[in-house]
Amino acid sequence: xxxxxxxxxxxxxxxxxxxxxxxxxxxxxxxxxxxxxxxxxxxxxxxxxxxxxxxxxxxxxxxxxxxxxxxxxxxxxxxxxxxxxxxxxxxxxxxxxxxxxxxxxxxxxxxxxxxxxxxxxxxxxxxxxxxxxxxxxxxxxxxxxxxxxxxxxxxxxxxxxxxxxxxxxxxxxxxxxxxxxxxxxxxxxxxxxxxxxxxxxxxxxxxxxxxxxxxxxxxxxxxxxxxxxxxxxxxxxxxxxxxxxxxxxxxxxxxxxxxxxxxxxxxxxxxxxxxxxxxxxxxxxxxxxxxxxxxxxxxxxxxxxxxxxxxxxxxxxxxxxxxxxxxxxxxxxxxxxxxxxxxxxxxxxxxxx
Numbered sequence: 001x002x003x004x005x006x007x008x009x010x011x012x013x014x015x016x017x018x019x020x021x022x023x024x025x026x027x028x029x030x031x032x033x034x035x036x037x038x039x040x041x042x043x044x045x046x047x048x049x050x051x052x053x054x055x056x057x058x059x060x061x062x063x064x065x066x067x068x069x070x071x072x073x074x075x076x077x078x079x080x081x082x083x084x085x086x087x088x089x090x091x092x093x094x095x096x097x098x099x100x101x102x103x104x105x106x107x108x109x110x111x112x113x114x115x116x117x118x119x120x121x122x123x124x125x126x127x128x129x130x131x132x133x134x135x136x137x138x139x140x141x142x143x144x145x146x147x148x149x150x151x152x153x154x155x156x157x158x159x160x161x162x163x164x165x166x167x168x169x170x171x172x173x174x175x176x177x178x179x180x181x182x183x184x185x186x187x188x189x190x191x192x193x194x195x196x197x198x199x200x201x202x203x204x205x206x207x208x209x210x211x212x213x214x215x216x217x218x219x220x221x222x223x224x225x226x227x228x229x230x231x232x233x234x235x236x237x238x239x240x241x242x243x244x245x246x247x248x249x250x251x252x253x254x255x256x257x258x259x260x261x262x263x264x265x266x267x268x269x270x271x272x273x274x275x276x277x278x279x280x281x282x283x284x285x286x287x288x289x290x291x292x293x294x295x296x297x298x299x300x301x302x303x304x305x306x307x308x309x310x311x312x313x314x315x316x317x318x319x320x321x322x323x324x325x326x327x328x329x330x331x332x333x334x335x336x337x338x339x340x341x342x343x344x345x346x347x348x349x350x351x352x353x
Contacts, residue, residue: 006025006046006049006203007049007050007053007200009027009053010025010026010027010049010052010053011025011026011027012024012025013026014071015093015096015097016096017089017092017093017095017096018092018095019088019089019092020067020072020073020075020089020092021072021073022065022067022072022073022093023045023064023065023070023071024045024062024063024064024065024093025045025046025048025049025052025061025062025063025064026052026060026061026062026063027052027053027055027060027061028052028055028058028059028060028061029058029060030060031060032059032060033058033060033102033103033126033349033353034059034060034062034097034099034101034102034103035052035055035059035060035061035102035103035104035105035349036062036064036090036094036099036102036103036104036105037051037052037061037062037063037105037106037107037110038063038064038066038090038104038105038106038107038110038111038113038114038117039063039065039069039107039207040106040107040108040109040110040111041108041211041238041239041242042170042183042208042218043069043108043204043211044065044069044070044207044208044210044211045063045064045065045070045207046070046203046204046207047107047204047207047332047335048061048063048107048334049200049203050200050334050335050338051334051338051341051345054338054342055346056346056349056350059349062093062097062099064089064090064093065210066086066089066110066113067085067086067089068211068212068217068218068238069210069211069212070207070210071210074212074216074217076216076236077216077217077220077236077237077238077241078235078236078241079158079220079233079234079235079236079238079240079241079243079245079246080235080246081241081246082116082138082241082242082246082247082248083109083112083113083116083238083241083242083247084116085241086113086241087113087116087117087120090113090117091117091120094124099124100124101124101125101126102124102125102126103125103126103128103129104117104118104125104127104128104129105128105129105131105345106129106130106131106133107131107132107133107332107334108131108132108133108134108271108272108331109134109139109238110131110133111130111131111132111133111134112133112134112135112136112138112139112242112247112249114128114129114130114133115128115130115136115249115252116249118255118259119251119252119255122255122256122257122258122259123257125259126259126353127259127262127348127349127352128259128260128261128262129261129262129264129345129348130261130262130264130307131264131333132264132265132266132269132271132331132332132333133263133265133307134242134272134303135147135272135301135303135306135307136248136249136252136306136307136310137244137247137248137249137250137301137306138242138243138245138246138247138248139157139239139242139243139244139247139278139279139301139303140156140157140158140161140243140244140278140279140280140281140301141155141156141157141243141244141245141281141301142157142244142301142306143299143301143302144302145302145305145306145309146309147244147250147306149244149245150227150244150281150297150298150299151225151232151298153223153225153227153232153233153245154232154233154240154243154244154245154246155225155227155228155229155230155231155232156227156228156279156280156281156298157233157243157244157245158219158220158222158232158233158234158237158239158240158243158245159219159220159221159222159233159234159237159239159240160222160223160225160229160231160232160233161229161231162218162219162239163181165179165180165181166181166183166186167213167218167219169181169182169183170183170208170209170213170218171213171214173209174209175205175209183205183208183209184201184205186208187201187204187205187208189270190270190271190277190278190330190331191204191271191330191331191332191335192329192330192331192332192336193266193268193328193329193330193336196336198335198336214237215234215236215237216236216237217237217238218237218238218239219237219238219239219240220233220234220236220237220238220240220241221234221235221236221237222234222240228284228291228292228297228298229280229284229289229291232245233246249310250310250313252310252314253310253311253313253314253316253317253319258314258317258318258319258320259319259352260319260320260321260348260351260352261311261314261319261320261321261322262322262324262344262345262348263307263321263322263323263324264323264324264326264333264341264344264345265323265324265326265333266326266329266331266332266333266336266337267325267326267327267328267329268328268329268330269329269330270330270331271330271331272303272304272331273303273304274300274301274302274303274304274305275300276300276301276303279300279301279303281298281299281301282300282301284298285299285300322348324344326340326341
């Protein structure tokens with residue numbers, strides 16, 4: 001499915017880089033200060049349309065579809081690289097477009113990619129914005145402020161714990177709402193805080209349904225494990241790439257130079273939380289998944305605590321960050337509360353030109 005529902009002022013085109021054929025959305029004057037937007041999992045560049053158009057005068061917005069999303073080439077994701085193949089894709093786009101220096105923004109999984117990009121190329125960046133970002137220690141399978149793995153093989157993270165009904169319906173491009181795990185219902189329940197319904201819900205659903213589903217893409221493959229829940233991340237696919245087994249972006253605390261960081265999130269986010277409803281350990285603690293071995297062995301991942309601990313290290317090492325919480329918003333405050341989001345985000349950009 002192609003993402004075709006665009007707002008006036010948004011331009012869509014394909015860019016052939018040295019690595020990948022990448023679809024991008026752009027808005028604003030090409031000579032303006034560049035702002036690069038990186039979308040999250042099970043979405044696409046189209047999630048950023050309104051945010052891009054709302055930028056102040058003098059900014060040029062660029063939002064790529066990551067590999068396997070939207071209409072970008074669906075190249076395989078090597079999970080063992082911990083999303084570094086997507087970092088390299090973005091780097092090749094930046095070089096093709098000649099963007100440097102620029103601001104970079106990442107939502108959810110995109111926040112993890114942005115942290116990894118900053119580790120590799122912080123000298124290119126004017127500022128960093130993390131929007132309801134995943135933890136620097138990946139999604140699922142870790143504990144403590146320092147991201148200690150629950151199990152060496154990464155069990156409780158990755159493709160092995162992706163909801164199979166959601167994956168099936170996503171792969172079937174199901175656009176209805178009859179099944180509780182249909183993508184539309186997942187968006188209404190988890191991407192935003194109910195009862196909020198986005199005005200452009202149809203476009204956002206189309207962006208979700210553009211996700212390439214399979215072992216090489218989302219969610220990836222899994223392998224047997226002696227640890228609960230009986231399976232662990234394999235070596236392929238995006239959910240495995242951001243599992244604790246392969247993903248670690250805590251090195252952002254040590255980068256030089258250190259662009260200013262804005263961490264902005266919805267107060268009622270159910271996806272990225274210290275008790276995320278997409279973390280199987282948190283579901284086990286709620287008796288929603290059988291066999292949970294208990295908090296001593298497999299506690300819920302303290303995602304917010306981990307993000308804060310790494311950003312505090314960033315600050316102690318000479319950088320600066322601010323944490324802003326938007327009330328009455330879930331996982332997508334830039335969609336749910338665009339005015340409140342813009343006030344903080346635009347100030348961050350203007351302060352760090």
